[in-house]
Amino acid sequence: MTVQTERPASRPAVVTKDPGGGPVKRDSRARRARLAPYLLLLPAVAVTLIFLGWPVVKDLSLSFQNLNMRQLIQHLTEWNGISNYKAVLTSEDFWRVTGRSVAFTAVNVVSIMVLGTLVGLLLARLGRRMRVALLTGLILAWAMPVIAATTVYQWLFAQRFGVVNWMLDAIGFHSMAEYNWSGGQYSTFFVIIVLIVWQSIPFVAINLYAATTTIPKELYEAASLDGAGPWKSFTSVTLPFLRPFLFATTFLEVIWVFKAFAQVFAFNEGGPDRLTEILPVYAYIEGMGNQHYGLGAAISLLTILILLGLTSYYLRLVLKQGDDEL
Known part of the structure; x- marks a missing residue:
């Protein structure tokens, strides 16, 4: 009797198809x-x-039209090509205002980031009650409407009855008793910068404090064991964690400050003698004030292009910094 040792032939695999559509349904x-x-x-x-x-x-x-009050009333459309852009780009006033806007933005952003960072670090160090009190004050300052805040600062820096002049006179600066803060270019810019910085610090401080809460405490303990002092702990532990936040916040502040129209216009309408105009105010006065609507539209678009140029340059620096760290 012989025993068959050969394995039976394997059956071909049977592929079943889902009656509801199978592969087609999965693809959809x-x-x-x-x-x-x-x-x-x-x-x-x-x-x-x-x-x-x-x-x-x-x-x-x-921006490609010759549009003033006559054309607006008569519903006329007069195309003038790039004449508005030629008039703007060949005007000394435009380049003067552009340089002023860039300098104004730089001073504000540096002041906001430095003071906001210090306040944020202070929040991380304070006790619970003092932290809540400071956070409440920051939120109230942040929540105040721009025009209301500008009006308050006009009262504070008023020439005859302003609190600031009264305090300066009381502490011995008698020449400041009736100082006209809105009468000069630099004094007007000083008040506007103080206003913008005061309104912008809460955003930076609160977000930076929130970022500090994500830093593991073990890192500070390890740095302390290695003999690191407060400054060394800040530069080696705190700053690396906060650097992405600082880059992003600076980017936002550049945009917000560069297009700050309400504070500048509401405080003194770009005066005195149009010496405190920045590009958004300049576009508004040329367009709406002088009724050169096409010219104002051209200035507005050039303002957007300048802002895009500034932000793209800053983004390249940020991306280069990130590549160097990698």
Whole structure:
């Protein structure tokens, strides 16, 4: 009797198909999953295009027109090509205001970041009650409307009845008893800078304090065991964690300060003698004040391009810094 040792032939594999569509259904689900992020972004993109993109398109159209009150009343459209841009770019006033705007932005941003960082670090060091009190004051300053804050500063720095002049006179600076803060270029800029810095410090301080809470305490303990003092602990532990936040916040502050229109215009309307105009105020006065709407539109677009140039340069520095750290 012989025993068969050969294995039976294997049966071919049977592929079953899902009656509901199987692979086709899975492909459609995968396609929908890939499209889901874009569909979620679609409402925000649509709103941005409607409320931001359309005004920019209209502004671009106006910048190529000779539009003043006569054309506006008679509903005339007079295209003049790039004449508005030629007039702006060949004007000494435009370049003077541009340099003033860049310097104004730099002074404000440096002051905001330095003072905001110090206040944020102070919040991390304070006890609970003092921290709550300081946070309350910061939030109240941050929540105050811009025009209301500007009005308060006009009262504080008023020539005859201002609190600032009264205090300076009381401590011995008698020449400041009736000093006109809005009568000179630098004194007006000083008050506006103080106002903008006062309003912007809370954003930097509160967010920096929140960032410090994410730093592991073990790192400070290790640095202390290695003999690091307060300054060494700050530069070796705190600063590396806060550096991305500082870069992002500086980027935002550059944008916000460069387009600060309300504070400058509401305080003194760019005076005295238009010596405190920055680019947004300059565009408004040329466009709405002097009724050269096409010229104002051209200045507005050039302002956007200058701001994009400044921010792109800063972003390149940030990205280069990140590559060097890697």
